[in-house]
Amino acid sequence: MQVIYNFGRDDASNRQALIRLAASVVKILEPAQLLDVAADGLEFVDSRPFGAVWVLDALWRQLELDGTFRRMRRDGALDPEAERVLFALVASRALAGxxxxxxxxxxxxTEDVFVDGLPATTEDACQKVTEWLCEVSGRLQEEVFHRVADRLDLKADLLFFESAHGGPQPGLGLDGDPPCSGPEDSPSLAPPSGCHEAHQTVIGLAVARTGIPLRVWRWPGCTDDAAMIRQAKEDMKGWTLSRVIRTADRGCPIAADRHPPRTDDDHHYIVGAKLRSGSAVADAALSRQGRYHHVAANLRVKEVHIAADERFVICCDARTAQRDAEVRTRLVEELSALIDDTDRLSLAERTDLHMEISANPRMRRYLRLTPGRLLRIDVKAVKAEENLDGKYLVRTTDLELPAEEVALGYMGLLECERGWRDLLAGLRRLQSRGEPGECGHLLLTWLSLLLVRIAESRTGLPWSALRREFDRIKLGTFAACAGVLRQRTEITEEQYELLAALGLAPPPRIVQISPPDG
Incomplete structure (x- = not known):
């Protein structure tokens, strides 16, 4: 017998010396040989996005929604894993889009992500949970409202906003104005003639002051305003509802002085007004002197007095101002490239080009036609636009609400509206296919938006950025003769900071160890 290396007695072994020896031995091994020796045939078989699903699941559990739904499930005939299926349905709306x-x-x-406690599911299980949601809609929303409001110490305001199914979606265009530009192509708040539920839908939200949705309603587009208010108040009797405010964005006709909303002593409205409309109200608001007050890190507000029965607040968002400046710079550069060297063209050619550019509503505002029919950049228009960067004009009939809360209420509407755009597209597809389930789709999207808005409000980042960062945390699956191991990738410093802002501990490094099948 020949001794290659004497390790010595176990109680007298030098651990550091053994480590040095192991490091020397592995130098002569090929990578495949090293893997076989170290892991006894360990094989890498799968990798899936893990971080974003895990964050949503952690928020779901932090709000104790898992326990809430398990208690409610006992009254029905659902499987024990129904709560996990429900979470998967909610998470898919936030992640799959x-x-x-x-x-x-x-x-x-089954194939794309890892949901803890739900390795796989079926179409039938998803359908049963969706139908069950519709059956328990009222009780479910009340349970979630009280759970979330108590956990986060929230007070609910009631904000209503409308969105048309057939017309353009509400919200801001790239230049800061809504995409619609006239009454013929903007979603109407007043009941149109021949209106039908399939063509227009009104979405009602009970939201916290940070824009977190706590309850949702859906009405046909022709529903009377007073009827919506009465139903909402009746549904929320005994809830901590602080006030009722009808809210709409700048793309709605009531914001353009065409159809003033009805109001009484019981509820008021907050609407956005177009600063670029050239109206007397907008010009008067911009001409008033005053000092802006900081409301949030990126938001400043200034109240101006124009009318006795209505208040006007100018909001200035630093992030939106930066975006507006970048968009304008790009548009002016594109316009300059189009009209460069056009002086040598014939009058007919310049006229055709002028008509083509005028068809673009974003570019035409920066185009000037000289008396000699030459195309030039309108420097005065560019300067005027710079003064409007990041600014919103908001009007309200509530004479007691602080200007800061008026601004935050309107910004909360925009955040919620952004999240509902996918919902509206989904309802249109369901209607076009003639499928049932609009109620379940509405509730699932509301729950998804609830988790997303909590994440956004805690971190100050949009969900798209959070999802992209957290999806960089992958889950690797390794198989060996001893079983299956699932391990996440390393977490970066930025991801640690985001998890801390969310109030969540990092996910465990070893997520799951399971014995071999059979």
Whole structure:
């Protein structure tokens, strides 16, 4: 017998010397040989996005929604894993981005992501949970409202906003104005003639002051305003509802002085007004002198007095101002490239080009036609636009609400509205296919938006940025003769900071260890 290396007695062994020896031995091994020796045949078999799903699940559990739904499930005939299926349905709306039918959700859970406690699901299980949501809609929303309001110490305001199914979606265009520019192509708040539920829908939200949705309603587009208010108040009797405010963005006709909303002593409205409309109200508001007051890190407000029965607040958002400046710079550069060297063109050619540019509503505001029919950049228009960067004009009939809360209420509407755009597209697809389930789709998207808005309000970042960063945390699956191991990738310093802002501990490094099948 020949001794290659004497390790010595166990109680007298030098651990550091053994480590040095192991490091010397592995230098002569090939990578495949080293893996076999170290892991006894460990094989890397799968990798999936993990971080974003885990964050949503952690917020779900932090709000104790898992326990809430398990208690409610006992009254029905659902499987024990129904709560996990419900979470998967909610998470798919925040991560997959479509009005996902049960078949797509089942495939997404089984093949694309890792949902803790739900290795796989079926189309039938997803369909049953969606139908169950519709059956318990009222009780479910009350349970969630009290759970979330108590956990986060929130007070609810009631904000209503409308969105048309057939017309353009509400919200801001790239240049700071809504995409619609006239009454013929903007969603109407007044009941149009021949209106039908399939063509227009009114979405009502009970939201906290930070824009977190706590309850949702859906009405046909022709529903009377007073009827919506009465139903909402009746549904929320005994809830901590602080006030009722009808809210609409700048793309709605009431914001353009065409259809003033009805108001009484019981509820008021907050609406946005177009600063670029050239109206007397907008010009008067911009001409008033005054000092801006900081409301949040990026938001300043200034109240101006124009009318006795209505208040006007100018909001200035630093992030939106930067975006407006970048968009304007790009548009002016593109316009300059189009009209460069056009002086040598014939009058007919310049006229055709002028008509083509005028068809673009974003570019035409920066184009000037000289008396000699030459095309030039309108420097005065560019300067005027610079003064409007990041600014919103908000008007309200509430004479007691602080200007800061008027601004935050309107900004909360924009944040919620941004989240509902996918919902509206999903409802249109459901209607076009003639499928049932609009109620379940509405509730699932509301729950998804609830988690997303909590994440956004705690971190100050949009969900798209959070999802992109957290999806960099992958989950690797390794198989060996001893079983299956699932391990996440290393967490970066930025990801640690985001998790801390969310009040969440990092996910465990080893997520799951399971014995081999059979």
């Amino acid at each position: 479509w009005a996902d039918p049960p078949t797509e959700v089942a495939r997404w859970v």
